[in-house]
Amino acid sequence: MPERFYITTPIYYPNAEPHLGHFYTTLCADAVARYRRLIGDEVWFLTGTDWHGIKMVKSAAAAGVSPHELAAKNDQSFFDCWKEFGFTFDDYIRTSEPRHKESVQEIVRRMQASGDIYLGAYEGWYDEGQEEFITETEAKDAEFKSKISGKPLMRYRESTYFFKLAKYVDAVYRAIESDQLLVRPAARKNEVLSKLKGWNQDLSISRATLKWGIPMPGDAEHVLYVWIDALSNYITALGYGSDDESKFKRFWPVDVHMIGKEIMWFHTVYWPAMLLSLGIALPKQVYAHGWWTSEGKKMGKSLGNFIDLDRLRSTASKYSLDALRYYALRAAPFGNDLDWNEGDFSKSFNELADVLGNCLNRVINMTGRYRDGKVPAAGELVDSDRALLDQAKRLPVQLADAYARLALHECATLPIELARATNGYIEATAPFKLAKDPAQAGRLDTILNSSAQAMKIALSAMLPILPGKALEGLRQLNVPVEGKTLAQLTDEPLAAGHVIGPGAPLFPKIDVK
């Protein structure tokens, strides 16, 4: 049964160009969206940009431009890059759009109607880079500096509207604890639960001293707190609160909010509480991936280890975009922190070239040389053939399980393991020796057939990870992909007499340091 599947990325601050961190989250969501489409699901994949708040105002002031100019310029860069990198989002929302602003105001009006908003005064600490309120204890523990940027926390003292967050704490706690709202990885779930236990504060949701934001309904002196504005994007983009809520009805609740670990609290506490206030179903899952460092250190412009857009582009143009995708997805067990480094990059590139590319090449070349490019019919199977074909048959099942758990590193490496097994099988059965002995023709047929079947399955399983190269490999195997589901691609064996080739290296060797 085809399912509906809705996946989102955070909406990024367009205060600078995208870098490895933004690329990675979008890539993870893209791989999952591609897999879901490949198994026949109806997918909605949303990304976009978050224009408002003090961080945007400060970055703009530093650059000597208006917040709107800064946002518009960098937003274009995000959009163009995501297109250039081939990400398959279905919608891209900017919080500056009328469809968003109008719907956010409707959301706040509905929260007001639930009796959940009141006027009061806030006094406390604020992390302007993170756009986050910090409790007294947390501020003290962090020596009144941001845990993320290290910059001093700001003391805020002003009149503000509050959202009755405390009213929803128990319900949110229960939803997370029971996995009704799945928070992953499990360690992050425990972190959120321990911070949430006994939480009794409401949330300041407006700023009277800021002009750059969406006006508070009923009080134009205030703009909305940027996180209320931003989190709402996940439903405003579906038309919630507008005249046409059909998309919202079709795709909500969201299957996965893919985020980085530093914005867990907003997504697992503020957002569910807002949804409860609106009487809307909670997200099914929030998955927080880890953070990238570079060559063992925090990425920093001044440190010269910053993996910026230029670096992403030059890597993609040198090694191929798909090699970059594979590298990032296999760099660590999904959810853990990751480190960008040359040594690991070359190891990962060699897996693609020496295992996947090389094996495909061998299969195509041997079939060309010994059987005029036609896949021969298999004869009687022996144990080694069966072992390979069984592994190939298990792959789609293992993959389904890995994608369900969002173990994205396994999603990337499981098909490579099948290619590695196929390579090993070819080494062990030595078709190049059998070819010299006419009495072994039947055995040779079986080996050529089995390895071609296995490679077709490995490449099909790799389509969400290496969309260009896997397609190219399947083209070399003369397998049409258009309109086919993964089950069709893996279950229909290559028929006897199916012509394959010509081959060409999928990942031409590059002088990797």
Ligand code: MSP
């Ligand atoms: N605008 C908010 C999100 C609002 S969502 C309703 C925001 N924007 S951001 O531009 O700062 O992007 C944060 C996201 O970028 C992180 O959650 C993560 O997805 C990604 N990354 C930014 N730097 C990163 C690393 N160094 N490593 C991995 N990903 C990180 O927060």
